[in-house]
Amino acid sequence: MKAYRAVSVPLPPECDVRYIRRLMALTNLAYRGYTVMAPDMLKYTQYQLILWRDFKQSLVFGATPKKWLAETWTPLKTYRIFPDGRRIGDSNAQVVVDFTRNVIRVRQVCRNQPRYFVELPVPRWVLERVAEGGDIKFARVGVRHNNKPHLVLVAEREVQPVQPSGHVLVVDVNSWRHGVAWALVKGDRIAKWARERPDLGYVERMYSELVSLERKYGALKRLGLHETLEGRKLWREIKRRRRKLNAYLRDFAQRLASRLVKKAVRHRARVVIDDMLNESRRELLEEKIHGGLMKIYFSSVKRFVRLFTNQLRWYGVPYEFRRLYSTICPRCGSRMEKLPGRIMRCNSCNFSAHRDLVPMLWYLLSVHVQEKIKEPATP
Ligand SMILES: [Zn+2]
Secondary structure (H helix, E strand, C coil): CEEEEEEEEECCCCCCHHHHHHHHHHHHHHHCCCCCCCCCCCHHHHHHHHHHHHHCCCHHHCCCCCCCCCCCCEEEEEEEECCCCCEEECCCCCEEEECCCCEEEEECCCCCCCCCEEEEECCHHHHHHHHCCCEEEEEEEEECCCCCEEEEEEEEEECCCCCCCCCEEEEEECCCCCCEEEEEEECCEEEEEEEECCCHHHHHHHHHHHHHHHHHHHHHHHCCCCCCHHHHHHHHHHHHHHHHHHHHHHHHHHHHHHHHHHHHHHHCCEEEEECCHHHHHHHHHHCCCCHHHHHHHHCCHHHHHHHHHHHHHHCCCCEEECCCCCCECCCCCCECEEECCCEEECCCCCCEEECCCHHHHHHHHHHHHHHHHHCCCCC
16 A cells, blocks of 8 residues: 655745746646647646646646646656665656755756756655655645745655554544543553643634734724735734744644654554544534634644544554544433533433543444444354
8 A cells, every 4th residue: 555645845935936836827737638838838847748647647646626727736756866876766857856965956847947946955854754665756846825836745655554453542533622632442441541732821812812903903994094004014913923823733733643643653553533523613612612713723623634644544554433422421322411621421321421531432332332243142
């Protein structure tokens, strides 16, 4: 089984964003099966635009662009030079990953100029993936929403599935407010469990500051003063803080994903994930969380799940999604009542547990039930 991971690195500012945008638009056309003729472009690029058509269904292109002229990142071939003298790939490729000099040379991508190239240091991420047996098979180039050109490096690895130890890592994904609960299940008991959350004090403080700045800006706008120097300054500040908050959560999601993956690898555990976010959303509605804050609590949660499963695939850790309830009694199936401190209590059978543990108990129960079914019926 092959697994892929990708990293995005910024290209230097001397890259011509307009040229890269044009490449992206032409790639989109090529992707739709058109023969792309761009006589003013360099020969190699022209050939690639025609050749790319044949890679349509391959990973080189990543996801299918949905909209007509939606942004399609331009695929690039890579050529890898290793310190032991091995050279892999097309020597004319536009991306040369040179491990002997520790640089990535990007040729004829940043500008429509013969022999024009830029060089970047090989990111640590690349060295780590290569050390794990990965190979930088493809690259893509494109422009991000902030109008900055980026190079995406895609690592491919032939994965040997992990020999399972019988342990299971159960991961219950909620909003960031209630975090991600995980439990390491050994046999029929929970060996360890915890809940991982970002610094909520920081998130809430940032959010309330953002709201008050937005109010100020709204007041200026109503007076028609939002285009003034002060108004523009305020708007820039709002955007800067929004970016900062999003970056904080994104970073948290990333760190958490890789920490949990390491845990699964270390224990050779199978992973069971519940990512039903509707229930978490309902819980926040019950707590009367403001809509804007709610959005922040859910930002990067999906990204966390994507990063997590992608890295599990990369390390060959088996995983599955399973619905694990946190408000239904695992013992008798009645709806449970919520007590202070997120304790859930069942009024029918008096069972009670911490809300974050209920999904884990559901998991144990479902395994138990399945084992019973598997047992042959006694005559
Ligand atoms: Zn019950």
